[in-house]
Amino acid sequence: MDRDEDQLARPVKAAVVGAGWAGIAAAVALADAGHDVTVFEMAPQPGGRARSVAGTPDYDNGQHILIGAYRDSLALMRRLGVDPERVLKRLPLAMPYPGEPGLRLPPGPPLIAFTRGVLAHRGWPLSARLGLLIAAGGWLVSGFRCDAKLTVAQLCAGLPAAVLRDLVEPLCVAALNTPAAQASAQVFLRVLKDALFSGPGSADLLLPRRPLSELLAKPAAAWLGDRLRLGRRVQLIEPGWRVDGEAFDAVVLACSSVEAARLTASIATAWSASAQGLGFEPIITVYLHSPGSALPEAMLALRDGPDAPAQFVFDHGQLGGPPGRYAFVVSGAAPWVARGGCDEAVLAQAIRELRWATPPVIDRMLTEKRATFACTPALVRPSARIAPGLWAAGDYVDGPYPATLEGAVRAGMAAAQGAGADAAG
Known part of the structure; x- marks a missing residue:
């Protein structure tokens, strides 16, 4: 083996900051390439914005949809031992x-x-x-x-x-x-x-019929084992690379753009400013409960308007969840967040537009204020490569896709490949 081949084969000690779908994808790709991986996650559970709610695992932190074109996301699920056909309902x-x-x-x-x-x-x-x-x-x-x-x-x-x-x-x-x-x-x-x-x-629409954490987060936590450090918010990254004083050959920032901007403020000021400059759009999910009711299909579109916030409703009883639970999704929800919420408006919309066996009641409302970046024309998004050995992974980095699970997974894979090559080169 010559020197170049020896360098490429050398295992890299890599840190992944964030255990959402991008961070999981990066960690798995690095580990599969033979590298030594440590994942830091500030929350008490992995999954990022696509996870079950801590303490109430049968509720998800918002309703997510995958589609048949999400080939890398589906492949990652299979790599972690999850059968997409079992946990997702495929519909034309x-x-x-x-x-x-x-x-x-x-x-x-x-x-x-x-x-x-x-x-x-x-x-x-x-x-x-x-x-x-x-x-x-x-x-x-x-x-x-x-x-x-x-x-x-x-x-x-x-x-x-x-x-x-x-x-x-x-x-x-x-x-x-x-x-x-x-x-x-x-x-x-x-x-x-x-x-x-x-x-x-x-x-094809791929609708989760298991709690979101069972799609990727929990299997990833089991697969990573003690390589995953939960409840660890990284405070400082120093050139070299050191993460809170611990030495690594490469670092992948798979946290939110806000966290990534904070961590790079003193070491990559231009990149940090680009990440800090992104705008955001919120999503509100309102869960209603109506025992004995059922929608004609697992998912219906709704016509939104000034007094009708939701664009889609999902019947969880048809998706393997509790019968009588319905998730109403309000995307692009900034006006409703400014008004303080929309649970009562969604309830009124549901009563007007749908037939119920029993009067629906509000179960809970979940608001993700920074659900996605605002996908506006000619938007300049932060690059994936921040510096040699320091990469960003997330649905917000420069690329052709909006803020989707597939975009996050692809960004994680690309950052893992780049970080590994930088460190080994």
Whole structure:
């Protein structure tokens, strides 16, 4: 073995700061490459923003959805011994509304399935269906690229009102957690490309039917063992690299952008300022309880408005959870956070729009004020590489995706590869 090969084969002592999905992905990738990994997590449990609520594990810290295109997330689950088919309910993409079938994609090759699904949508006039297909054809021809300064609303300004109301706006706020009038059209098109046109099953909805922590966090904790240090908020990172005085060859910052900015303020000021400059969008999840009730489907879309906060509702009784529990999701929830919450408004919306066997009551409301970064046009996101041997991993780092689980996992894998190569090189 020559010197270069010996350097590449040398095990690296790596620290991963944060045990959300990005940190778990980075830790597993580093360990699989033969490196010595230590994971620091400030919370008492791993999982980041995609986990069960501490103390009440049958509640999740918000409702999450995966899709069939999340191949790296699904592969990571399998690597940790989790069978996605057992813990996720796979459904063809559908956007049903109360009393309306909505858009539904049939099985088959993506282009054909999308065309068939749109043409079969009898809730839209033929002119609206053809208008969407013409627009989608234009996006396909352009390679799903557009001017980086465009908003989703500007990109789709020529689409019929029914298509904007029933598909574009709810899909945009669900995927980017940013209203269409402020959301990046470039990122939205990338989501459409991967979800609708990247292969059979890529657009399928994968709805958790087990508590979120069982999807990744708990299996990762068992797999990492004593390499995972919970309840440890890192206070200081010094060049070299030292984490609270402990020496490492490489460090992956897989914590939030706010924490990463704090930790790099004195060692990478420009990068820290970039991370600190990100804006955020909140998500509110309101859990209602109605014994004996059931929705017609596991997930329904809702039309939001000034007095109707939620865009989607999930029937946990159809997803392996407690019967009679419903999760109402309010994405892009900044106006409602400013008003102090929306539990009573969601309850009123539910009573107006859905049929109940027993009157629903508010179970609890969970607010994630920094659920995602605000995915706005021409946004300059922090780079993954901060300095040689120091990398950032998270759904906010520079890349083509919005703040999604898949984006976090891919960022973690990329940071692990980069940190390992830096330290061994």
